[in-house]
Structure formats: structure tokens, C-alpha cells
Amino acid sequence: MTVTAEPRTQEALERFERFLHRKDLRLTEARAAIVEAALARQGHYPIEELIHDLKQRGIRGSKATVYRTLPLLAEAGILQPAIVAGDSKSYETTFGRQHHDHLLCMTCRRVVEFEFEAFEILQKEVATRYGFRLEGHHHELVGTCPDCLAKEAARASAAPAPKTASGAA
């Protein structure tokens, strides 16, 4: 099914095939379909969504097969279990993607994406120092966002526990 996939998908498929080959496993139609579905995804996605995507495309790929394939893809460096900040059970396609990091507000769950090249540089440095080949990273800063800080401050300076006065949630 070489449906003229976009180059990134194509490369990922090749990488996966090499990986499978090394283990005497095969790049089957179902596995390829899963790779394509994963590559088409942005950000974090629960396994369930990936299964749904496959169904959408009318492609084979049962729940069981997806569950059996994801670990292989992770090992092949195509995707990773996603960082968890409330949700577990998600994956993230990393192959050929720019790494981006997150700032997460624990209070309101807002997520701000940021890129800061200095991190990338340092990370490479650390990896090198330990002799690792760096293939990806998880990086998430957890804290409280400006809005929530403001609310917190307002609450603190106001009378204690004006339960119903501060408005709805």
C-alpha cells in the first residue's frame, strides 16, 4: 500500500521496516496502517483515538493489533508514550517532528507550548556526556499560570473563605 505517503511517513515506514527486519518481524499491512495513522496525528492521543482513526480509514487494525504494535513503534523510535500530566495512556508521534516543550498550569490545566533552543543544546550535551544517542525527550514544566496566580493572590488578600462571593468555578 505505498499510497504515495508524505515523505515523513515514508521515512518512518522505512525506519520501522529496518527495525522489524532486525528482529525478524514483518512490516505488514496492518502495521503500516498504524504507522500512517500515527504519523498523521498531532500532539498527544489516546490509544483509543488511534484505533478510531484506523477504523475511519477503513483499514484493518484491530484493538489487539494496535496494542501489540505500539510498543514496537516506541522501541523503533517512531513514537513515545506521552508525558502524563493528568492523563496517562497517551502516545505522541515523535518521528521527524520538532521537539516542543510544555508549560502546564496545575490549577486550570492550561498548556503553553514553548521552544527554547538552549534546552536542545544542553540535552545533546548531556546525552553525549553519558554516551547516549539522543532520540527524543519529554520536557514539561509544571506550575501555576499567571491567571491562576492572580486569582490566588486576590483570594488571599480578600477575607478568608468568602465561599459564594468569588463567583462560579
Next chain:
Amino acid sequence: MTVTAEPRTQEALERFERFLHRKDLRLTEARAAIVEAALARQGHYPIEELIHDLKQRGIRGSKATVYRTLPLLAEAGILQPAIVAGDSKSYETTFGRQHHDHLLCMTCRRVVEFEFEAFEILQKEVATRYGFRLEGHHHELVGTCPDCLAKEAARASAAPAPKTASGAA
């Protein structure tokens, strides 16, 4: 039940209590026990372990209560869902702990801990830039460790696919 807990635990309890109070919730014996158990833990632990710990201590705290309490603790900034690199479903107590980062080998699952102050500094800078109060972070570099790289290289230079010749797993 102020069982002369160590100071860190004590502080965590206080913080949790303030948090609960703000939400008109109560710091009950079961919740306090969960905080203590969590604070006594090092590194990542599956929920199941925490439940086990509670049983060990002969303290109340049923599965259901633990499941109901963990999200509160996370929101209060006492612990976080752990980073996932194969395992989901784990938590990590962060309150009052030095942040440490991980280098993970995708192939053999080996984990190397490292500390690199430059990261902490940059993280604070990013948080400040976005107006966040930084409370913690997840940071894990994913790649291939020196040993696995060596094996990979050896395999590559050897004849292709000597399936049974390379020894046991």
C-alpha cells in the same frame, strides 16, 4: 494523628490542608495517611504500591479512597503523575524533593539519573518569561545507551541476521 512526622511530611500535610480548606474539603485520617505514605516513597511508584503501603501500615485507605485522593494531591502540588516511558500509571512525590532528570535507554530500559543545574536555571527563566510560578517539572531524555549502541554497531558490521548466533536475549 500528629505522629511527629518528619518535617517534610509535616509541611506537605499543612500545604494539603490549606489546599483542601480552600475547597471546603477536609483533611481526614485516610487522606493524611495517603500523604504520609506518598512522602515516604522514593521515585516512581504505581498506585497499587501506594495502596499496598497503606495496608502495610495497617492504616485505613481503600483502593477507592486512594484513587479519589491522588488527583487532589496532584492538584495541591504534592505529587505528580510520573513520566511514562513504558509504564503509565505511576506517580512521583515531588514535594520538597530535589528535581532530578532521567536519561532512558529505549532498548534496554536502563535509566541514568542526572542533575544539571543549567536546566533548572533555564526552566526558571522560561517560567518567569511566561509568568508562571514553577512548581516542578518532568524531564526525561530518551535514546540509546552506550552499551546498546555498541551492540547495534557490532550487529551492523557482522553478517546480516545471524539469528541464532548472537546468543540469548
Next chain:
DNA sequence: TTTCTTGCAAAATTTTTGCAGACTT
């Protein structure tokens, strides 16, 4: 051929909920 794969459905796990009684305020 021989070995690896797949899908289905059942089994095993992990999380969430309903409720009656216990505890706090």
C-alpha cells in the same frame, strides 16, 4: 513449508461509582 500475524472474543487488570454508615464542623 515454516514462521509470523491478525482478529475475535474471553480473561485479566485497572479505575470509577453507588450507597449506607461514620465522621466533622
Next chain:
DNA sequence: AAGTCTGCAAAAATTTTGCAAGAAA
């Protein structure tokens, strides 16, 4: 008294497995 919690056990949801039939080498 009023409202919050808890534990239990049942319910829901998520993952894993056994197996016979279907591909790939």
C-alpha cells in the same frame, strides 16, 4: 443537623491473551 468521607462491592473501562485462519519469506 448538614454535608463530607469511607469502604465495599459491583460496574466500567482498559489491556492482554489463546487460538484458528490468513499472509509473508
